[in-house]
Amino acid sequence: MQPKNHSSTSEFILLGLAEESDQEILLFALFFCMYVVTSVGNLLIIMAISYDPRLHTPMYFFLANLSLVDFCLATNTIPKMLVNIQTRSKSISYPCCLTQMYFFHFFGIMDSVLIAVMSYDRFVAICHPLHYTTIMSPRLCGFLVGGPWMFSSFISLTHILLMARLVFCGSNEIPHYFCDLTPLLRLSCTDTSVNKIFVLIVAGMVIATPFICILASYARIIMAIMKVPSADGRKKAFSTCSSHLSVVTLSYGTTIGVYLCPSSVRTAVKEKASAVMYTGVTPMLNPFIYSLRNRDMNGALKKLFSRKITSS
Template identity: 85%
Template structure:
């Protein structure tokens, strides 16, 4: 039988996190607060790093990029869900769905690669401190950030191009709160083998490989720190890695469960719970994880806030 025309499904219905209407007010309030904290926290970190010349180092350059990516990742998914709850409309057009999916994968891939890049930065700083400035040159830092942006663009575009060849007919309800790849593939009434193979290939490249590189970097770091004679020196070395390890555990602990575990052990509820972790919870927690454990960043944030307060008071007194 010939599949129906591609235009037979002009929109999808996002079922959201819960199908019970009485929970929607609570979900709206919760995710609105989370998104505001995410936006303010990550943008403050970017502004603090940009305004303080002492933080113009490779580590904070990567952190500023990670904060921007986290902000964009949350912005791609959470506001649409909030609008759907507020308007009582769960529909999303086919083109908007593919656009959301593109940016979700784009910033998700960037997140994964940047976390691995930051692990490499810590490896060089601890294992090769005398050569750190030479190795982590501005040119290399630019390549370590610019390369992933281009790579993410190409991978995400390939996902979309593979998706456009599929036909969606009949059932159009997505058991999710945004257009993710796996739920969409389940709705297609055509062969999705090529898409699934590409998903596994990309997951291996952008999730498994960076994760293995992070483990290898920290294995070398642990060996190097163990050779430090003083306990204070060991504590200082590990403290610079503690924040990053917390982010690694949060991000990879959820993404591996979604994209690398067998489909037989995954359920729609588990996928949604994992997605909440890496699209809302992790971007919200990252600013706290990095700022609370970092004296230099806390100082820069205090200076930034005090400058803003002082300029605001001056402007008011002038008027």
């Protein structure tokens, strides 16, 4: 027998970020600019890494995947919000809501795991430089990227299957600008204990565990850097890692606040503010963080632009 969808709600209403209609024009302009910058910045990084053979290394391979994930993460949420503001329609169908939630968790988990993978790459490069090419083989790099794609897909699908069994028979208004897990669980009029337990388990696996691994990696990295005899060598090593630490702070600082803090501490305003950070601000800033202080990336971008101008 086919399982029945017991939900009596055919659509949800995304209340968005603005409390007053006058604020929506400003939000539309702000998020439209953020999305354009995010798309252009991340796609340029992917193109620069693809075209420049000097950047065909594990570090830039992971960076290209992170840029792809950041672009997809922003694309999953911001365009829908912009359309809702433009059309004055805040509704989203039940299947579309679940689809958006699936891809949000899919790319969100990928983002978290990839940042941890990049910290491991920096750990090997600084603490074991002589064995770097041997350890970070193409096979291992493929596994470190392909594994998270499969794992993220499985976890996201499980979230959706657990959500599909719930009944929504009360209010259909979501105090958010996209279909996130925690606001939807509050709307259900059935027992959500299984969903909440699974959320905590997943948060421990894809947020807490990678974050602890990152802290351990950088503790070893700092110890190794302090042993470098020359001041220039220490400065170069710190410069290489500072951009990654900035991304770690932005990404994990917001997600930990949403998924690991007690529900009594979280509010709808805090959840929306954190969501703006990891769906809009962080994907927009990542290209600048990784390119502004990276000579190789700046050189590759200049070559890419010069090639486009020449071909034109």
